[in-house]
Amino acid sequence: MTEFTPYLSLFGGVLIGLSAIALMALHGRVAGMTGILSGIVPPVAADWAWRAAFLAGAIMAPIVFIAAGGGVAFSVPVSTLALVVGGFVVGIGVTYGAGCTSGHGVCGMARLSPRSIVATVVFMIAAFATVYVVRHMIGA
Structure with a gap:
């Protein structure tokens, strides 16, 4: 059974919402991970830089969170x-x-x-x- 973490979940949801709003406001793009990923897989889209930065942030955020002492135990x-x-x-x-x-x-x-x-x-x-x-x- 997975541990219920309402405050971490709320915080994560707020960050997801803010990133979606920022991407729409700054680039006029929807924050759909598949669409973003498809733009950095060859053939590479002309706007690949923001796509790579967005994906790097999505990958690095949990790593930084865990390194800072946060995190929730999980198993696959x-x-x-x-x-x-x-x-x-x-x-x-x-x-x-x-x-x-x-x-x-x-x-x-x-x-x-x-x-x-x-x-x-x-x-x-x-x-x-x-x-x-x-x-x-x-x-x-």
Whole structure:
């Protein structure tokens, strides 16, 4: 069972919201991680610098947080193969869903985009169903 951390979660959510607002205000772009990542994978987008900086910040922030003495104990209860397969399935979903959870769920819903609202509802239903199947039917 994962430890419930309401204050850390709130703080993280505020930082995600602020980064999404800053990216929209400064660059006019939605903070969808998949779209940002796709611009630094060849062929590289002309605006690759801000994309690389955004991704570097997303990677370095938890490292800095842990180094500063923060952090929450966690474990990954599945194999590396399961993580790779899960990543592949998510990649397929991102392609067919025309965006990822951060783009649709954080930015799209904030803009009241009907497409993003539907996509986020579908993401959540799929997540609930997956947790139910894994925990109660498969027994993992």
